[in-house]
Amino acid sequence: MIFKQLDDERLVGLLRDGQMAAFEEIYRRYWYKLYCIAYHQTGIREDAEELVQEVFLKLWSRRSEVLIRHLGMYLTIAVKNQVYDYIKSQISYRKYQEYLIFQEIHQNHNTDEIINFTDLTEAVEKVLNQLPEKSAEVFKRSRFENQSVREIAKGLNLSEKAVEYHITKSLRFLKDNLKEYHSDN
Structure with a gap:
């Protein structure tokens, strides 16, 4: 047939x-x-x-x-x-991950550490807002959304080398502008 x-x-x-x-x-x-x-x-x-x-x-x-x-x-x-x-x-998995992180913060850190974490989070946001738009977008997708270099490149219509450049540039910029939050331990 x-x-x-x-x-x-x-x-x-x-x-x-x-x-x-x-x-x-x-x-x-x-x-x-x-x-x-x-x-x-x-x-x-x-x-x-x-x-x-x-x-x-x-x-x-x-x-x-x-x-x-x-x-x-x-x-x-x-x-x-x-x-x-x-x-x-x-979505449920991400919410669960956020819940676990939140629980970990509250169980293992005192109030001063939580306040410091909040301050650091705000400082990171401010520094990210100073980055060029494309670099900030690449960095957020890489570090906050856990996208691979290939996924970011495809999603933003960039080469993988360009994505790697933006990540490196962003990390260097963050390191230079967040020195006061850096500790040696």
Whole structure:
């Protein structure tokens, strides 16, 4: 049977019957479209690929129990839901990290240290505001959003060397302008 010539409705029927070749044809037809949706939302190639793979794994594992009338719409909604869950988990993870940091600060530091940390945070913000806009943006993405040099370069349409230059320049500027907060221990 030539699966490329079958319409989506027939492929779904064969998929329900456990036909691996039907699944493979669905994968070939829709993988790139779903990948583009996921990548547009996440901006990270590897994460987008994993989200699409998860959609297809679920499709295969639930093939006999799910009623699919419009395959393209079903898969599009499935990948959007997968992206939504991913983003929600990323937000929850970041909030959890912030909570742990906050707890650590309150449990292990006295009031003077907390005030000093607050002062330092404000001083860092002031110094960052003195940097050229591009350098500040690169630095924030690198240090506060934990983006890789490659991700920053792609997101800001810069070369990786330019990103490294901005990070080095920012670190040097911060070091020079925050000397009073530097300790030797």
